[in-house]
Amino acid sequence: MTTSSPKITHLDFLQKVRSKELSQVLTYFPSAENNGTRRAVLEIGAGTGQQAKTIKDLGYDVTAIDIPSSHYYNDRIFDVIDYDGRAIPVATGSIDVVFSSTVLEHVREIDDLLQETIRIMAKDAIAVHVLPTSAWRLWGIVGHYLWLIRRMLAYTFSKVKRRGERVFSNASPRKPTSLREWLGTFFPLRHGERGVTVTEAYYYSRYWWKRKFSEHGLRIIKIEGNHIFYSSANALGVNLNIKIRTWLSYLFGSACNIYVLKRDPEI
Template sequence: MSAAFEEAGGPAARRRFATLGRSVALFRAFLVEQTDPDHFYGLLAEDSVRQVAGYTPLAGRTVLDVGGGPGYFAAAFRAAGAHYVGLDPDVGDFSAAGDSVAGMLRGSGTALPVRSGAVDVAFSSNVLEHVSEPARMLDEMVRVTRPGGVLFVSFTPWFSPWGGHETAPWHYLGGDRARRRYQRRNGRPPKNRFRETLFPTSIADTLRWARGNADVEVLDALPRYHPWWGRWVIRLPGIREVAAWNFLLVLRRVGTRPAGAAEKTELTGGSRC
């Protein structure tokens, strides 16, 4: 790992952050996600920004949030001094947290409307499992990140306890069956519909993609919400798909920035730091 990443926080600082108390607070907040989304997503956004800051400085950096949705992450990243740009298929979702849609983009995660090498941080929280071609979205995130920049991607593996989202834990008996059961019991289809808006994404496939991509190096792979001493589960194929609950992959874009490249991004018009 480079000196720049050590200065950003380093393993010791990240270990101090990933405490059992922090994990308990996140899981408690998760229990009220439906009834008190402001509490859950506000806490998650602050936690995520703190996690990202453990790998790279954020002040003055351009952050692209792929699948930003409501503006909770916008407020947290901007409070950290970042130039935040959110992208979502439905820009109307950005207003759910009372945030302005200014500076937001409408587009697909698998065809990002952003020039190559334009951002310092490509961030995505719990979106990859909702994309039919996750490798294509990851490729796009790599493309738009400058050499030396960071990619921070998390998702819920299909075989985790929450893999079926609101249809869990019945997804263990099959996604179609879980969907039909939900509709019978609630009189409406689930928001996260198997193989329409929710896809069986795995840790194994994502790690295989990362290790086979010459444009990135893996900085970290860990269970996102676990305390630091629980990260060992990622080393256990099969078990990690269930025990990780939510998987986090942190990557660094490798390569050399082209000589004479513009110092301003097309996203913000601001200078790079």
């Protein structure tokens, strides 16, 4: 008797992507200890806390924060501190590494948050932020309609009856129940807090973020793609492995850029 492989969920897929991404991010972190003292890391928008846990296991002193309304509130595996999205609950100049992964695009008061990160960073601290690329946004529009075709086919096949039972009944999508859900079905909605669906490609560009970071005294050390391809609609599904997605990134672009920053020494 053979057993089927366990089904991969979206959260499983996301954790695989973030794990691969974090291995790249960690190459920019300073050593975990400095003169016998563990370096302090702050993760903004920690979600489940999976990445914070990994970083702590490597010997860093980690503080993880997120807003109480996080989609991953019930899936936390780390002690994530709830905060108001504005005032970061740590002491001034106490953090050696500020880290976030696909978070800053969701922050409406981005200027206030960046000023807060400057406040909490030690003079020799770095910030590492992972942010969606313009390519991710544009491919997400294409991917949305591929997802819509799959959704419509699933709904159609769910109506087919064979031997008195529905075929693909488990794949039958739920009907939208609000105007926003109907709009989100037929038109890809804005992902972040700035612009509209199409203009988000500009707000996710290196040009926009370099200018925004510079406005707040954060100097660019390096910008690098995460070398993983995926779209907002996840049209390719969750079963495509990271190795193939890495290869696809060289054809279609990385889903995220990794920004490595330092405080302006004059601040």
